[in-house]
Amino acid sequence: MRVLVVGGAGYIGSHACLALAEAGHEPIVYDNLEEGHDWAVQWGPLIKGDLADGETLRSAISDRQIDAVIHFAAYAYVGESVTNPRKYFANNVGNTLNLLNAMLDTGARDIIFSSSCATFGVPDRVPIDESQPQAPINPYGETKLMVEKILRWYGEAYDLNWMALRYFNAAGADPEGRIGESHDPETHLIPLIIDAALGKRGPVKIFGTDYPTPDGTNIRDYIHVLDLADAHIKGLEKLKAGASSQALNLGIGRGYSVREVIESVARVSGREVPFEEGPRRPGDPPELVADPSRAISTLDWEPRYTDFDEIVRTAWNWHSR
Numbered sequence: 563m564r565v566l567v568v569g570g571a572g573y574i575g576s577h578a579c580l581a582l583a584e585a586g587h588e589p590i591v592y593d594n595l596e597e598g599h600d601w602a603v604q605w606g607p608l609i610k611g612d613l614a615d616g617e618t619l620r621s622a623i624s625d626r627q628i629d630a631v632i633h634f635a636a637y638a639y640v641g642e643s644v645t646n647p648r649k650y651f652a653n654n655v656g657n658t659l660n661l662l663n664a665m666l667d668t669g670a671r672d673i674i675f676s677s678s679c680a681t682f683g684v685p686d687r688v689p690i691d692e693s694q695p696q697a698p699i700n701p702y703g704e705t706k707l708m709v710e711k712i713l714r715w716y717g718e719a720y721d722l723n724w725m726a727l728r729y730f731n732a733a734g735a736d737p738e739g740r741i742g743e744s745h746d747p748e749t750h751l752i753p754l755i756i757d758a759a760l761g762k763r764g765p766v767k768i769f770g771t772d773y774p775t776p777d778g779t780n781i782r783d784y785i786h787v788l789d790l791a792d793a794h795i796k797g798l799e800k801l802k803a804g805a806s807s808q809a810l811n812l813g814i815g816r817g818y819s820v821r822e823v824i825e826s827v828a829r830v831s832g833r834e835v836p837f838e839e840g841p842r843r844p845g846d847p848p849e850l851v852a853d854p855s856r857a858i859s860t861l862d863w864e865p866r867y868t869d870f871d872e873i874v875r876t877a878w879n880w881h882s883r
């Protein structure tokens with residue numbers, strides 16, 4: 563397949579390009595490089611374009627004879643989405659409509675969309691399966707849920723085939739060290755801990771030690787970015803084989819607390835990790851863990867990185883270079 567990877571210069575998108583190329587597909591990256599990096603585009607051409615630009619999107623799809631689209635491009639800072647929702651709705655929703663409309667105009671009919679566990683808000687119970695109610699608690703999660711809803715209606719009306727993959731916490735890097743996680747500013751836990759261990763920044767702050775969890779810190783389901791990437795490819799292959807459009811939760815089904823993540827980085831790196839205990843970060847649910855069973859059965863997919871230290875090791879190798 564020739565796959566237009568929108569946002570393919572970003573963290574998860576670039577790993578998807580690597581996985582697509584390794585599976586014998588042809589990734590063509592569409593990215594405005596606002597958050598992405600040109601050095602991360604290594605497995606196919608880069609079209610430097612913006613999602614706001616419908617004309618460039620249409621010609622990218624028709625000129626390159628695109629078979630399918632994977633859509634990663636979005637703003638993804640939860641805190642910023644609360645203070646500047648306009649930016650998030652305009653890009654994550656409005657510009658996604660440009661992409662979907664460009665697909666309709668050019669005859670492209672298969673899309674995998676990056677959704678998020680943030681669409682669930684504070685879950686009633688964990689692990690979270692697809693039957694749980696979606697009730698986002700921030701504009702970022704709301705934008706992802708809105709696009710899921712748009713996909714459903716577009717699917718019914720226009721025969722658009724789609725899958726919305728709801729990631730839990732993407733983690734790790736290409737084990738060969740060609741690409742990895744690089745955000746500016748960095749807000750994600752694992753890179754911040756690694757930087758603290760490397761002395762590149764001060765102690766990592768633990769956001770809250772009074773959560774109703776065994777060690778008081780909150781719990782997340784960290785899934786290796788290449789496992790996420792594989793799920794996208796399986797999703798596209800399934801859609802092409804006639805699978806029905808649907809949303810799936812992608813995690814490994816196990817959660818780790820902030821303290822456990824710090825301990826893992828200390829083990830893997832052999833260094834001390836300086837940390838400080840601080841107050842809760844507003845809007846953080848205590849525990850987010852996926853029930854990935856539907857994704858496993860629907861996609862014939864399984865996370866390969868099930869050892870948490872191994873996930874952290876791939877991140878450590880990338881950052882310490």
Ligand code: UFG
Binds near residue numbers: 678680749752770
């Ligand atoms: N954390 C800290 N200190 C930090 C940074 C994070 O204690 O300096 C904690 C957070 O409170 C959270 C965990 O580490 O419990 C993970 O935090 P991240 O910021 O790495 O990730 P989030 O779980 O907040 O966010 C991720 C994705 C978002 C998505 C969200 C859904 O990055 O895009 O999951 O909840 F919206």
